[in-house]
Amino acid sequence: MDRVRIAVDCMGGDHGPSITLPACRAFLDSHPDVDLLLVGMADALAPAASWPRCTIVATTEIVAMDDPVEIALRRKKDSSMRVAISKLKATATSPALADVCVSAGNTGALMALARYLLKTLEGIDRPAIASVIPNEHGEFTTMLDLGANVDCTAEHLLQFAVMGSALVSAIDGKSEPSVGLLNIGSEVIKGSEVIKRAGDLLRSAGADGHLNYFGNVEGNDIFKGTVDVVVCDGFVGNVALKTTEGLASTMSRFIREEFTRTWWTKLAAIIAMPVLKRFRARVDPRGYNGAALLGLQGLVFKSHGSADAYSFGRALARAYDAARNRLLDQVHDRIVETLQAMPANPGDVPVRPAA
Amino acid sequence: MDRVRIAVDCMGGDHGPSITLPACRAFLDSHPDVDLLLVGMADALAPAASWPRCTIVATTEIVAMDDPVEIALRRKKDSSMRVAISKLKATATSPALADVCVSAGNTGALMALARYLLKTLEGIDRPAIASVIPNEHGEFTTMLDLGANVDCTAEHLLQFAVMGSALVSAIDGKSEPSVGLLNIGSEVIKGSEVIKRAGDLLRSAGADGHLNYFGNVEGNDIFKGTVDVVVCDGFVGNVALKTTEGLASTMSRFIREEFTRTWWTKLAAIIAMPVLKRFRARVDPRGYNGAALLGLQGLVFKSHGSADAYSFGRALARAYDAARNRLLDQVHDRIVETLQAMPANPGDVPVRPAA
Structure with a gap:
């Protein structure tokens, strides 16, 4: 693996882009071998438009911290969380676009979406x-x-x-x-x-x-x-x-x-x-x-919902290490x-x- | 209840009488309304022979900290732990001799003996x-x-x-x-x-x-x-x-x-x-x-096995409060x-x- 591609659910967590974006920016600066897919509402991600090695993926919905799993799974089909996870999967027309996904969103929803979209590894x-x-x-x-x-x-x-x-x-x-x-x-x-x-x-x-x-x-x-x-x-x-x-x-x-x-x-x-x-x-x-989140056909990492930028950066680092290794x-x-x-x-x- | 009578398994715990006796002595001094039944090997309890408001109950066996429950229950019928608990029970010839029992011994054995000797309360x-x-x-x-x-x-x-x-x-x-x-x-x-x-x-x-x-x-x-x-x-x-x-x-x-x-x-x-x-x-x-130990037809308190004299005294105090109330x-x-x-x-x- 030459480069590590991380899909980031920028809307997740208690603070959303106000902490995920600064964390991503710092991570890009310290990791020249990283490419980021920043997933979230177009307005919120506008500040990142000119950043190097970044692709912005605009979505229209957000899984709230207290959304029931069913809402995340059945209703919000264009949520930043769902779209970020989906980038780990190859489709009929394209290979996988990310090696690992990170979200600070609702744990239940993240696990349910990851399981639904990625499926478990055989034997798990x-x-x-x-x-x-x-x-x-x-x-x-x-x-x-x-x-x-x-x-x-x-x-x-x-x-x-x-x-x-x-x-x-x-x-x-x-x-x-x-x-x-x-x-x-x-x-x-x-x-x-x-x-x-x-x-x-x-x-x-x-x-x-x-x-x-x-x-x-x-x-x-x-x-x-x-x-x-x-x-x-x-x-x-x-x-x-x-x-x-x-x-x-x-x-x-x-x-x-x-x-x-x-x-x-x-x-x-x-x-x-x-x-x-x-x-x-x-x-x-x-x-x-x-x-x-282990046992899935894709690497997903969960940050604490209350993480600050430093802490979210630690989650990015663990995700990076996992993908790199x-x-x-x-x-x-x-x-x-x-x-x-x-x-x-x-x-x-x-x-x-x-x- | 005018007086509180505490049966103490003096042999229990990692340190036995070297900590239970000093704790009992201090407790007697600070609680004039307390009578103690000191249960254990005669030699070990000799220093307490002249203490006020104390009765020494000599036994010949000790439940070790690593004794299996069956040994405590079936073999060591004259253990200090078993005899101390038995003082909570009235017999055909005498009323109960203690209001509460304290031991720092093996938890599994204490629970098993207490349950066997005292039985559970109705409904529990x-x-x-x-x-x-x-x-x-x-x-x-x-x-x-x-x-x-x-x-x-x-x-x-x-x-x-x-x-x-x-x-x-x-x-x-x-x-x-x-x-x-x-x-x-x-x-x-x-x-x-x-x-x-x-x-x-x-x-x-x-x-x-x-x-x-x-x-x-x-x-x-x-x-x-x-x-x-x-x-x-x-x-x-x-x-x-x-x-x-x-x-x-x-x-x-x-x-x-x-x-x-x-x-x-x-x-x-x-x-x-x-x-x-x-x-x-x-x-x-x-x-x-x-x-x-709740739910039994008798009050039994368990001290940490590694308790020192101060700490064992705290267990005596909790037992005392429970009996008094x-x-x-x-x-x-x-x-x-x-x-x-x-x-x-x-x-x-x-x-x-x-x-």
């Missing part, structure tokens, strides 16, 4: 949402699913493990990322029936060399960096993610409150400012924005390798002791 | 573990279940809501604590099938005035203090709790690392010390130790009121819009 029943959380090693733990699938089977969790491994291989260059199953204890007998069966499937895939399976992990292991990839269903993952965001915000607020309590603490805050700034940078969620091919190859080697009916997999 | 299928998490209002959010039940039905979640409400009423004195259902979005259509049905049951109980039902809450609402009681299944609750503990510990570590990076940051740390201490006190998990009677009354007013077959409850 359900796409999953994967994102990264900073850990104590100064690295990142990749976690999935973060909310696309509330009711999962053991087979779905195995598929998530395969996709998560491929994601980490592609983006971080680790050849055999370790995978943990999020559970409520480290022993194999812990957890719900689905989780126990998922553990069996994962152990089996690990024993056969298709996955670097670590075993069960618990909530605190996400931050300890015990494994590279944490696998869970979308309900648990979403609760864990929002719990994380909530606690980080509450702790930051407590710090602020304590440092602004009296004139003396305010003075202490001034002296401690450089330290507090470094701390803030380490836990700043803006720095690791950009979740991957051929994430789609890597996921596809991993799936073929792992899932085809599994028994046709995964229910037949014998329970094996951990390798 | 499964006991739940409830604990508190500090929120932004400077108050506490009560959360249950935190790990006793990995596979829950909608009816179980309704029972948890009733028990959690009674707990908050009894301990915090709030007459109508608000209850939220932990979900992945605020809309009623969100979540798994079980969660959606639980939402229907809770809305119905709320509309009938049996519960102050708020609606769905998300992971970040735990810390925002959106509701007094957050209800979830034990898998999700346990993951959320351990995620919380993990992130709090990681953030504290980041703060420590940043403040010890250079001589200059160390100087800043000295100046900021009083502020950092206040901050640490606000997020210190030791301060809110003590989870309630007749938590058991309150839970019982609430259950009678709420569950008996529900239709015999909760599956028949019509879906109602939020009140």
